[in-house]
Amino acid sequence: MSLDRRTFLKWQAATALSLAGSCAAGPLSVWAQKPPDLAVIQGGPEAATRAAVEALGGMGRFVRPGQRVVIKPNMSFDNPPEMATTTHPAVVSTLVALCQEAGADTVMVRDHTLRGVEQCLEHTGIREACQPLSGSDVRGVNVPDGFAPTSIPGATHYTETAVMGEVLEADVLIAAPVAKHHGSTGVSLSMKGMMGLIYNRGELHWRYNLHTAIADLMRLLRADLTVIDVTRALTTNGPSGPGEVKQMDTVVASTDMVAADAQVVSMVPWYGRNITPDKVEHIRVAHEWGLGRLDIDNLHLHRAAV
Amino acid sequence: MNRIRRWSQAGFLILFLAGVALAFGAFVPWSPLAAFIRLDPLLFLGQAVTRLDWPPGLLQVGVLVGVTLFLGRIFCSHVCPLGTTLALVAWLTRAKRGKRFQPPETWRRGKYVVLIALIVAAFWGVNLTHWGAPLSLATRLYALVVWPFVQFVSDNTVLPGLTPPELVRVAHSGALLVLLGGILGLSVLVPRFWCRYLCPAGALLAFLGRWSLVRRGVGEHCTHCGRCAQQCPVGIGEDGAVAAGECLNCGLCVAQCPEEVIGFQTGGQQRAPFWPRRRQALGAALAGTAAAFFAGTGLWAYRGEREKGQPVAETLVRPPGALPEGAFLDRCVRCGACLRACPTNMLHPQWGEQSGLGAFAPLAVARRGPCEARCTACGEVCPTGAIRSLPLTEKLWAKMGTARLLPSKCLAWEWDRSCLVCDEACPFGAIDLRREPGQKVAVPYVLEDRCTGCGACEHACPVQGQAAIQVTPMGALRLDSGSFRQRGRQLGLDISRTHDKDRALSSDPHSAPDSGQLPPGFSS
Ligand code: SF4
Numbered sequence: 001m002s003l004d005r006r007t008f009l010k011w012q013a014a015t016a017l018s019l020a021g022s023c024a025a026g027p028l029s030v031w032a033q034k035p036p037d038l039a040v041i042q043g044g045p046e047a048a049t050r051a052a053v054e055a056l057g058g059m060g061r062f063v064r065p066g067q068r069v070v071i072k073p074n075m076s077f078d079n080p081p082e083m084a085t086t087t088h089p090a091v092v093s094t095l096v097a098l099c100q101e102a103g104a105d106t107v108m109v110r111d112h113t114l115r116g117v118e119q120c121l122e123h124t125g126i127r128e129a130c131q132p133l134s135g136s137d138v139r140g141v142n143v144p145d146g147f148a149p150t151s152i153p154g155a156t157h158y159t160e161t162a163v164m165g166e167v168l169e170a171d172v173l174i175a176a177p178v179a180k181h182h183g184s185t186g187v188s189l190s191m192k193g194m195m196g197l198i199y200n201r202g203e204l205h206w207r208y209n210l211h212t213a214i215a216d217l218m219r220l221l222r223a224d225l226t227v228i229d230v231t232r233a234l235t236t237n238g239p240s241g242p243g244e245v246k247q248m249d250t251v252v253a254s255t256d257m258v259a260a261d262a263q264v265v266s267m268v269p270w271y272g273r274n275i276t277p278d279k280v281e282h283i284r285v286a287h288e289w290g291l292g293r294l295d296i297d298n299l300h301l302h303r304a305a306v
Numbered sequence: 307m308n309r310i311r312r313w314s315q316a317g318f319l320i321l322f323l324a325g326v327a328l329a330f331g332a333f334v335p336w337s338p339l340a341a342f343i344r345l346d347p348l349l350f351l352g353q354a355v356t357r358l359d360w361p362p363g364l365l366q367v368g369v370l371v372g373v374t375l376f377l378g379r380i381f382c383s384h385v386c387p388l389g390t391t392l393a394l395v396a397w398l399t400r401a402k403r404g405k406r407f408q409p410p411e412t413w414r415r416g417k418y419v420v421l422i423a424l425i426v427a428a429f430w431g432v433n434l435t436h437w438g439a440p441l442s443l444a445t446r447l448y449a450l451v452v453w454p455f456v457q458f459v460s461d462n463t464v465l466p467g468l469t470p471p472e473l474v475r476v477a478h479s480g481a482l483l484v485l486l487g488g489i490l491g492l493s494v495l496v497p498r499f500w501c502r503y504l505c506p507a508g509a510l511l512a513f514l515g516r517w518s519l520v521r522r523g524v525g526e527h528c529t530h531c532g533r534c535a536q537q538c539p540v541g542i543g544e545d546g547a548v549a550a551g552e553c554l555n556c557g558l559c560v561a562q563c564p565e566e567v568i569g570f571q572t573g574g575q576q577r578a579p580f581w582p583r584r585r586q587a588l589g590a591a592l593a594g595t596a597a598a599f600f601a602g603t604g605l606w607a608y609r610g611e612r613e614k615g616q617p618v619a620e621t622l623v624r625p626p627g628a629l630p631e632g633a634f635l636d637r638c639v640r641c642g643a644c645l646r647a648c649p650t651n652m653l654h655p656q657w658g659e660q661s662g663l664g665a666f667a668p669l670a671v672a673r674r675g676p677c678e679a680r681c682t683a684c685g686e687v688c689p690t691g692a693i694r695s696l697p698l699t700e701k702l703w704a705k706m707g708t709a710r711l712l713p714s715k716c717l718a719w720e721w722d723r724s725c726l727v728c729d730e731a732c733p734f735g736a737i738d739l740r741r742e743p744g745q746k747v748a749v750p751y752v753l754e755d756r757c758t759g760c761g762a763c764e765h766a767c768p769v770q771g772q773a774a775i776q777v778t779p780m781g782a783l784r785l786d787s788g789s790f791r792q793r794g795r796q797l798g799l800d801i802s803r804t805h806d807k808d809r810a811l812s813s814d815p816h817s818a819p820d821s822g823q824l825p826p827g828f829s830s
Contacts, residue, residue: 184727184729279830
C-alpha cells in the first residue's frame with residue numbers, strides 16, 4: 001500500500017509543524033484564544049479525561065462528524081487496571097464517548113496485544129467499559145492479515161513497516177497510553193505505544209536501533225491527540241509489572257506526542273527519583289529531529305483540578 | 307434396522323466431531339470428547355495392564371462390556387467414530403463396477419495378533435495401545451489432521467472469521483498422515499479393512515461378543531441364495547452363518563434377504579471364531595515384547611533421572627500438570643485432545659525425540675506459543691488424567707521447566723541492543739534487568755524460583771532462529787498427587803502473578819533508587 005491521503009496530510013502537517021513551531025496540526029482553530037500546548041488535569045479518570053480534552057479545545061477540534069477514529073490505548077497485557085500496565089478503562093471509554101459525541105462515524109479501539117487477545121480484552125476491563133457505548137468497537141489485532149506494508153516518509157533506516165490497516169484508513173488517531181516504566185526504553189508512553197499498531201516489533205530490537213526506530217515510527221503514526229492516563233503510574237519494573245504503582249489522579253493531554261510524554265516523564269517519580277525527559281532516548285531523538293518538543297518549560301501548560 | 311444404524315452412526319459421529327470442535331476455549335467443559343475417548347476398551351485395558359490399577363473410564367467401559375455381552379459388537383457398527391469414518395470412506399469410493407479385492411478369511415486373525423502384541427507390550431510396562439485404539443486414532447485424525455486442514459482451507463477462502471487468529475500447525479504431521487492415511491486408504495481397497503483385520507479394540511469386543519446373547523439367526527426357509535453375503539461388511543460364510551465375534555450386528559443382511567428369514571435373536575447360530583493359531587499367538591507375544599524393547603531405545607534419548615533407565619528427550623517440556631514422565635507415558639493415550647485444546651498451539655505431537663516411547667505424546671514447544679498463564683484447557687480435556695486437571699492457582703505452580711538465558715545470543719548481552727522483550731513478556735516477573743559493568747544496556751537474568759517455564763520469554767524473544775532464552779526441563783514439577791503450590795513453596799519457589807510492592811522492588815536490586823545509576827531503560 002502506498003501513502004494514503006491521511007498519512008500524506010500528516011506528513012505535510014509534520015513538516016509545517018516543525019517550521020511553524022507549535023501551530024495546531026488540525027484545522028485552523030476557530031478559538032479566539034489559542035489552546036494550551038499541554039493540559040495537566042487532576043481528578044478521577046473520567047472527569048480528568050473530559051477536562052483535559054476540553055482544555056485543548058474539545059473533541060470537536062480533532063474529530064469531525066462522520067470521521068473514522070482509532071484510539072490506541074495500552075491493552076497489551078492481561079493484567080487488571082490496578083497493576084497500571086494498561087490504560088484505565090474509564091479513560092478509554094470516556095475518549096470513545098467524546099468521539100461519539102463529536103459525531104464520529106466509527107470509533108475503533110485497537111492494539112496489537114502482547115499477550116493473548118481475548119485474555120487482554122477481558123482482564124484489562126477495557127472491553128467491558130466500552131460495552132455500554134453502542135457502536136464502540138474494541139479489538140486486538142495480532143494476525144498479519146490486519147497489517148499493510150507502508151513506507152515511513154523521511155526515515156533514514158527504519159523506512160518501512162506493516163501498519164494496522166484500519167489505522168491507515170482512519171481519519172483521526174488518538175494515543176491513550178498509561179504512564180509506565182519500561183526496562184528497555186525508560187518509559188512506555190504515547191511514542192513507544194505506537195509499536196502497538198505495527199506488526200513486526202521484533203525487528204525493532206534486532207535490526208534497528210530501538211530508540212531511533214520509535215522516533216521514526218512517529219513520522220508515520222503521529223497521533224492527532226494524545227491523552228495519557230496518569231491516574232496511577234507503574235514506576236518500576238515496567239512494562240509488564242508487577243511493579244510499584246503510584247496513585248497520581250492525573251490525565252495529561254496534548255497535540256504533541258513528544259511534549260505529552262516529556263511532561264509525564266518529568267512528573268512521575270521513576271524508581272523514586274526525578275528523571276528529566278532527556279534521559280529517555282526516543283524522546284530526546286524525536287525532539288532533536290523536530291518531531292515534537294521536550295522542553296516543556298517553554299510550552300504553554302494548562303493546569304487544573306476537577 | 308438399517309435406518310436405526312445409520313442414525314446412530316451419524317449421531318455418534320456428529321457428537322464426536324462436536325466434541326473435537328468444542329474442545330477449545332470456553333467450550334471445553336461442554337465437550338464430550340474426553341468421555342468419548344474413555345469409551346475405548348483397549349485404551350482402558352492398556353493403562354490397566356501397564357499400571358496395574360483401574361484407570362479413569364471404568365463406568366463407560368463397564369457399560370460397553372455389558373452392552374457387548376448382550377448385543378454383540380454393536381459398538382463397532384453403531385458408535386465407533388473411526389468405524390463410521392471408514393465406512394464413509396468405503397461408501398464414497400465404492401467401485402462402480404467389478405469386484406473389489408477380497409482378502410482371505412484367515413486375515414481376520416490379524417486383529418487378535420495385534421491385540422496380543424499390544425497387551426504383551428503393556429505387560430512389559432510399555433503402553434503402546436494408542437497405536438491401534440480406534441478412539442485415539444479418530445481423535446488424532448480429526449483434531450490433528452482434518453481440523454487444521456479445514457482451518458487452512460477456510461482461512462484462505464470462504465470463512466476467515468471461523469478460524470482462530472493463527473493457523474494451527476502440527477509437528478510431525480507427516481507421520482500422522484502415513485499412519486492415518488494408511489488406515490483410511492485400506493478402507494478404499496476393502497471396506498472397513500481396519501475393522502475386519504486389524505483393529506485390536508475390535509478384537510477385544512469380538513472376544514466378548516462371541517458370547518453375546520443376541521445374535522444373527524437365519525430361519526429354516528433360507529434358500530442359500532448368498533445375497534446377504536454380498537453386502538456383509540465382515541463376510542458371511544457359505545452356510546449363511548457368520549463367524550463368532552465377527553458379526554457387527556449391523557443388520558445390512560436383513561434388508562437383502564428375499565425370504566425375510568434373517569433376524570437378530572437370542573442364540574442365533576455362528577461359525578467357529580478366527581482365533582490365531584498358536585504360533586501366531588506366540589509370534590504376536592514376541593512382537594509385543596520386541597516393540598516394548600525397541601520403543602525404549604534411541605540415540606536421541608538420554609537416561610532419565612527420575613525413572614531409572616527411562617529415556618528422556620533433551621528438550622522434554624510437557625504440558626503443565628503432566629504426571630511424572632513414566633506414569634505420564636503410561637496414561638497418555640496420544641489422542642491429541644490437549645493439542646487441539648491448546649489456544650497458543652504450544653503443544654505438538656512428538657515423534658522420535660524420546661525414542662519411540664513418546665511418539666504422539668504432547669510436547670510443549672515454547673517457540674511456537676507460550677503457555678497462557680490463565681489457561682487450564684489441556685488438563686481439562688485430558689481423558690485419562692495424564693495431564694492433571696488443575697485449578698488455576700495450582701496450574702501456575704505446576705512448573706514446566708525453567709528458562710535459561712544464552713547470553714551469547716542475547717541482543718542485550720551480546721549486541722548491546724535495548725531489547726528485554728523477555729522481561730516484557732514474562733507474566734511472573736521472573737526476568738530481572740540489571741546494570742552490569744561493561745554492558746551498555748541493562749541485561750536480563752532469569753530468577754529461577756519465579757519461573758514457571760511457561761515459555762512466554764522464549765516465544766517472544768526477537769532473536770532469529772532459536773531464541774536467546776529457552777525453556778529447559780530443569781526444575782519441572784511433575785507430581786502425581788498433592789498440591790503443586792505446597793510442594794513448590796517447600797522447594798522455595800515463588801511463583802505469582804500478583805502485584806506486590808516488595809516483590810517488585812526486590813526484583814531489581816541492582817538499580818535500587820540510591821545505587822547512583824539510572825534505572826533500566828533510561829540513558830544519560
Ligand atoms: S528477549 Fe531474547 S534477545 Fe531480548 S533480552 Fe531477552 S533473551 Fe535477550
